[in-house]
Amino acid sequence: MTDPIENHLAGIAAALGPFRTVAPRLADWGAELAQHLGSGGRLLVAGNGGSAAEAQHLAAELVGKLREDRMPLSAIALTPDSSAVTAISNDYGFDEVFARQVRAHGRPDDVLLVLSTSGRSPNLVAAVRAAKECGMRTWAMVGAGASPVGDACDEVLHCPSPDSQVVQELHLVSVHLMCEYLDRALAKTEEEKRVTKPLLVVVGDTLLDRDVDGEVHRIAPDAPAPVLDEKSVRERPGGAGLAALLAAGSDDYDVALVTALAPDAGGARLSEMLTAAGIATYALPLPGVTPQKIRLRARGQVLLRLDRGGAAQPPGDAPDGLLDVLGSATAILVSDYGRGVAAHPAVRAALEKASAPIVWDPHPNGPPPVPGVALATPNLAEAVKVTGDAAHGTTLSTAQRTGHKLREHWRARAVAVTCGGDGAVLCQAGPTPLVVPVGADAGDADTCGAGDRFAATAALALAGGALVSEAVQDAVAAATAYVLGNAAGSPAPASAGSPASAEGKPERVGADAAGQLVAEVRERNGVVVATGGCFDLLHTGHLATLRAARQLGDCLIVCLNSDDSVRGLKGPDRPLNSQTDRARLLAALDCVDAVVIFDEPTPEAVLSWLRPDVWVKGGDYADGGPSLPEAELVKRWDGQTVIVPYLDGRSTTKTIAAAQAATAGR
Structure with missing residues (x-):
């Protein structure tokens, strides 16, 4: 009599060679499951007898893990719920025991995998038909012979052995191999996700901006003041938070914000809005309360601005590692609002060590930029105040004069003095400035946030390898478009460079x-x-x-x-x-x-x-x-x-x- 051990192992050995020729399908199934389950899809698995155990085994590997920790994946074995199995069998017959569960749990594009050694189980054929009615994909692992179950499915893996025991063992090998390929595909996807985009780090003070819009129909009886009937309230991050929010609108860059947040409702609201915008926030502790700027507006006009938060208080100590993000930045924007973040000793030390180009948007109440910044972007009023310039002459001459003074005083590589509707004047090492005019007249449009748009655009341009002159041109165009967006509904601006109609214009030559x-x-x-x-x-x-x-x-x-x-x-x-x-x-x-x-x-x-x-x-x-x-x-x-x-x-x-x-x- 043949030894059972030798007989069984011989059967396995005989099947392994042919099995190698069909096993590559498991790599395809593993990759498909990784994509489907990894994005929230579901796998349903069914089998009878020993195959029921394999179905449960596969579901356990996916909901749990095979080797390394990973996200749990949605897989349901349709066999272990004895109450459901017996109730369905009793009420609808055993042939419907899996089909009814498929109709309950299956969704379009989900996958049904059925396991069978014989390939002839009517309840599995019924389950496959139900899955197709639900718009699901259907796979089968069966034995070597004729297979109504396999024929009913979209794809089938035949385990090449006439012995049902060997077929079940190959099913177990197949389950493990498919999970191996699935984990490999998931790991590759995660690795691809870890290939990060260029990183812009914004540094500065974040405020909570609230725009209260309403209508005015009367004057208060107790004071000569308009009465605003509130219609809507809009909240947004302000200060450096707004600069980060504007930069986060670019899909080509990741954005991080180094700021200070207070432990109050305002700080929580800011954190919530920044996170929702995809901004990674690194917050120093801020004593006191969240600073707020509340603008009361009627028909787009600001009636009153109410500031809350009191005098600026220096942020607390930076937690260990909080400023390490500056070392991985592709570019850095310091959006200073004079409330202490840009003056924080640890922040300044980290900025001085940073190798990325820095754009510094200064504030009269803030510190000077660290030496060597790629570009400083004061507006004309700030430039005049910092330099003590008498502001004589034209806007252009004042901007050029103060820009060169600030470049030398701050030891900056370039200074762009922004002049509102007159564009920007870029002062670099040479004596002759670059003047970048705006492309259109925005009239009386709301300019709130235009400076942040300018600085954020310049920083993104430098992160992308642009020259400073190119960055300033991009920034002027973006700030102009931003202001024009605030003026939506107003008459269309005249085209650039059209100070007067050419019709009837005298020809002055000579x-x-x-x-x-x-x-x-x-x-x-x-x-x-x-x-x-x-x-x-x-x-x-x-x-x-x-x-x-x-x-x-x-x-x-x-x-x-x-x-x-x-x-x-x-x-x-x-x-x-x-x-x-x-x-x-x-x-x-x-x-x-x-x-x-x-x-x-x-x-x-x-x-x-x-x-x-x-x-x-x-x-x-x-x-x-x-x-x-x-x-x-x-x-x-x-x-x-x-x-x-x-x-x-x-x-x-x-x-x-x-x-x-x-x-x-x-």
Whole structure:
């Protein structure tokens, strides 16, 4: 008589070879289950006899674990509830014992796995049919022979043995292998999730902003004050919390906030809103109560602002490890509201050690930026207050003067002085600033939060590898759009660079016309702006420069190189268009008020008698701005030289070369 041990092991050995050819399906099933169960789906498992035990075994491995700890997964074995099994069998017959449970627990796209050694169990076939009626996917593990159960399913794994005992043992191997592949797929998914996005860390004081909107229909009988009938209340994080909230709107970056929160209802509300926005909050303890800014508004107009929280109190000690997040930052934004976070000794020490570029949005009551920040973004009033500047001259001259003073005083690499509707003035190492005008007039729109939008956008741009000049241009555009969004419902703003309608506009070409215009503007204390160039083939790069220049004053005069001057600079084949045509085309633009033609290589002679208040050049500002030969000349009459952004890739020379190449290729 054959030894049972040898006989049984021989049967297993004979089945293992063929089993290897079907086992790869288990890798596919494990990966599918990882995706489905990992996202909240469910697996139902059913079997009879020994297969019922395997069904329970699989459910236990998924709800519990196979080896390493992981999230519990939803798996229900339809066999162990004796009351349900006997009640269904008694009332509906044994063939419905699994089908009725499938209809109760199954949901579309869930998976039903049935196990059978014979592959002929009617109750399993009925369960598969019920699952398909529910929109579920169906899998089977069966033996080697003909299988009505397997035929009814979407996918089937045949365990290649005529021995039902070996089939059950291979089912157990299959269960374990499928769980192994499932865990591997889940681990890979978690690893992919741990590949983090670039991180922007916002540092500063967080306030609770409350906007109370209502209507005013009467004056209070006991005081000359309007009575506001409250209609709605909107809460949001303010201060550094608002900057973080605005930055969190970008899907390309993770955002963390280092701030101070009080242990009160206001602090809890702030924490709740920040967490809901996906912002990781690292909070120092804040003594006292949460500072609040409450604005009472009617029809979009602020009637009164009520501040709560009292005088600022220094935050408490930072818990161990709280500031480690600064070391992993891609960029850092310090949004200082003068309440102590930016002045905290441990915070400042961590900022000084940080290697990421720092954008510092200062506050008059706060500390100076740490040395070496990539960009500081004071507004004009803050810049004047910190420097003690008398604020004489134009907005542009004041911003340029104070910006350079602050850059040296703070030892910052760049300072962008924001000037509201006049845009921003970027001061770097070179003497000539970059002036970035706004693209539209927002009128009387609510500007609350525009500074936070500006600073957050600049920080995100630096995190993405942008130049400081590019970051400031992005920030001006974003802040302008933010303010225009607050002005929704107001008349559409005029397009940028359109100070007056071109219809009926006099064509001012020549020295006499330009001189008359300068006299008219100066008589009303206006600002004369001038720029220069060949303008041989007018393109959008020229138009962008001209429109930006026009926004810096009350008139724009273009100093145009004559035909002889262009030939001396560009060669005998230039210009393509005569000076008369070029001048008339420029004068027709709504952003150009007059054109003066000069014969010299540079416009120094014409500048000497025009004496513009602002001389504008378009160009790259990546290295702090080129040294412009006209800058020293313009200084003689206290004028300014500035650079405005240009559209990259637009060049007359490139356009001509492209046209010549196209012609040659015909």
